[in-house]
Every structure is written in C-alpha cells, then in structure tokens.
Amino acid sequence: MTIYFYSTREEYGCFSNFSPHGFQLDGMYWSTSEHYFQAQKFVDTPHVELIRQVKTPKDAARMGRERTRPLRQDWEQVKDDIMRQAVLCKFQTHTDIRNILLSTGNAEIVENSPIDFYWGCGADGSGKNILGKILMEVRESLNYKYSADVDRRSVK
Numbered sequence: 292m293t294i295y296f297y298s299t300r301e302e303y304g305c306f307s308n309f310s311p312h313g314f315q316l317d318g319m320y321w322s323t324s325e326h327y328f329q330a331q332k333f334v335d336t337p338h339v340e341l342i343r344q345v346k347t348p349k350d351a352a353r354m355g356r357e358r359t360r361p362l363r364q365d366w367e368q369v370k371d372d373i374m375r376q377a378v379l380c381k382f383q384t385h386t387d388i389r390n391i392l393l394s395t396g397n398a399e400i401v402e403n404s405p406i407d408f409y410w411g412c413g414a415d416g417s418g419k420n421i422l423g424k425i426l427m428e429v430r431e432s433l434n435y436k437y438s439a440d441v442d443r444r445s446v447k
Contacts, residue, residue: 295403329355
C-alpha cells in the first residue's frame with residue numbers, strides 16, 4: 292500500500308511541512324516544520340528570526356527560496372538531516388499526528404508534489420521523494436521507541 296500526501300487539507304495532511312503543528316527545537320518555538328527548515332538555510336544570521344516569525348509556512352517557504360539571503364555554505368550537505376530533525380521533533384511533540392503516522396504500518400509514504408522532484412515524487416512520479424523517505428524513517432524510529440516503552444511497562 293502507498294499513502295500519498297501533499298495538501299494539509301487531505302487525509303494525511305499532517306505529513307506536510309505546512310501542517311500547523313508547532314514544536315520547540317534549538318531553544319525556540321517553530322510554528323511549522325517548514326518555518327524551521329527554511330530558517331536553517333541562514334543559521335547565525337538575522338534571517339532565522341525573520342523567517343521564524345512570519346505568519347504562514349507559505350511565507351517561510353518563499354523567504355527561504357529567495358536568493359537575496361546568504362545561503363549557508365554547507366546547505367546541500369545538511370538539508371536532509373535538518374529535515375529529519377524537524378520531522379522527528381514535530382511527530383514526537385504531537386501525540387495525535389504521531390498516532391496517524393504509526394497507523395500507516397509499513398505503507399510507503401509519498402509526497403505527491405507535482406513540482407518537487409527532490410522532496411516529493413514530482414509530476415511524473417520519478418522524483419526522489421526524500422520527505423516521504425524521512426517520514427518512513429521517523430515512523431520506524433517512533434515505532435521502536437514507543438513499542439520499547441510498552442515493553443518496559445509490561446515488565447513491571
């Protein structure tokens with residue numbers, strides 16, 4: 292089985308980085324994982340705070356894509372780990388969406404983005420689907436963590 296997501300208004304919309312599930316990370320509150328991810332492109336600059344404070348994830352995405360800002364030199368090397376950290380924190384913070392993610396079992400998860408061939412599957416399905424892969428990794432990690440918690444409780 293394959294689960295496709297893209298819009299926050301769809302059944303698995305909580306998988307989107309635009310979903311309104313904020314969290315604390317790096318000592319600050321982030322409204323969405325999109326805010327966090329885009330801000331990390333400009334770490335140690337005032338742009339981080341500007342992006343963190345914008346109202347919508349769409350605005351954060353727009354600001355993060357503007358090449359008038361000084362993109363960190365190692366961005367291509369660190370972007371997947373930054374996304375992984377944001378997604379993990381989001382699902383650890385919110386029990387409701389963590390349960391939705393865990394309920395997908397072993398299903399393949401695909402970001403059905405018609406325009407993104409890196410994070411999503413792209414218009415023709417040939418994209419790398421890195422966000423979907425990260426969600427599946429996070430699901431496995433959370434599955435392990437929460438099943439281990441249950442095992443420990445049942446031993447007592």
